[in-house]
Structures are given as C-alpha cells and as structure tokens.
Amino acid sequence: EAQVTQNPRYLITVTGKKLTVTCSQNMNHEYMSWYRQDPGLGLRQIYYSMNVEVTDKGDVPEGYKVSRKEKRNFPLILESPSPNQTSLYFCASSSGRVVQYFGPGTRLTVL
C-alpha cells in the first residue's frame, strides 16, 4: 500500500531535549516536505527536499533541521525544542509536484 509513515505519532518532551521525528514514503517520490499545523494558521512549510541531498527552507525553518540521505526518508530534527514548537507536524511526499500525500501526523508537546 502506497503510504507516508511518521513516527512517533505522539510525543511529550521537555525543553532542550533533542528529538527526531521520522518520515518514510514507499512511493519513490522525489519531493518531500515537513509542515506544522497550528490553529488559525493553516499548514506552514518548514523544510522541503527536491531529491536526495537537496533540501531548502520553507516558511518557518527556525529551530528545525532536516536531512535527505535516502530517497524514502526525510527526518525532522529539533536540536533544542522549545514550547513554541508544540504543534501538529505533517510529512508529505509528491512526484511531479502536484499531489502531495500526507502522513498521519505527529502531535508534539514541549513542556
């Protein structure tokens, strides 16, 4: 089954404790992105990747890092999480830049 998976689905952590949210897709898509969703703000793009080893900042990249060492994986790294990074995070992938397939989401709480 074609899908985008994210782990963990839920995470509660404390300020400053490094964490990684994994994202994997099995559709051989070139394009992958990370979004955060906050009430009233819609979905805002954090980082995107056009292919292996090619990444670029989205609209809200501060406090986040990404890497794209393999085509299928696009982890999101928070080196020193802060409470303002409490949010719902979605990974997405696409081929041909049209349809974006979203993962199930990761709800992160930073205390």
Add this chain to the structure above:
Amino acid sequence: GQQVMQIPQYQHVQEGEDFTTYCNSSTTLSNIQWYKQRPGGHPVFLIQLVKSGEVKKQKRLTFQFGEAKKNSSLHITATQTTDVGTYFCARLVSGNTGKLIFGQGTTLQVKP
C-alpha cells in the same frame, strides 16, 4: 505577496444546505489545489486547477478558478455529515521547488 487568504474561517450549516469557501490571492496564481482534512486526520488532495475560468466537479463538490486566476472557490451542494472537516486551498510556488503555500482553511460543521 505569496499568501492565499481563505474565508470564512468557520461555517456551520444544517445538513442539506449548501456551503462555499473562497480562496483569494493578491497576485496571479499559476495553479490552485484543494485539500480536505477530516477531524483528527491528515490533509487529502481533492483537486488541482490550472486554467483561467476552469470549473471541475466531483459529485456534489464544484471547484472554480477565477478568470483572472486570483481566486478560487469550492462549493458543496446539499451538505452531508460526511462533509465535516477543514478545507484548505494551496498554491504551488512556480519553479522546480515543490513548495506549497496553504490558506488558513475553512472548518465546516454540519448539523444533522
């Protein structure tokens, strides 16, 4: 400049009533996409519009792209409880980037 504005933010309707959400841009759009997110779920692609004045239908859903390509709308005829969710428009930024900019979304509640 690149933002898309969506209205209304919330809409409550009685089952069977129609519903419309609007997406507006101050600049000409090369395309507009629509997504639906059910409560507790993830956004799911509905459609993409690229041509001026384009109208596409999916059962009770009608999508329009304005003649000037600066606005779009999604109209649902005779809403059902299964239509509940948040509807987002999004524009794909031109160039080979994969960068997508979303509107704030319209959350639809349907009373049975």
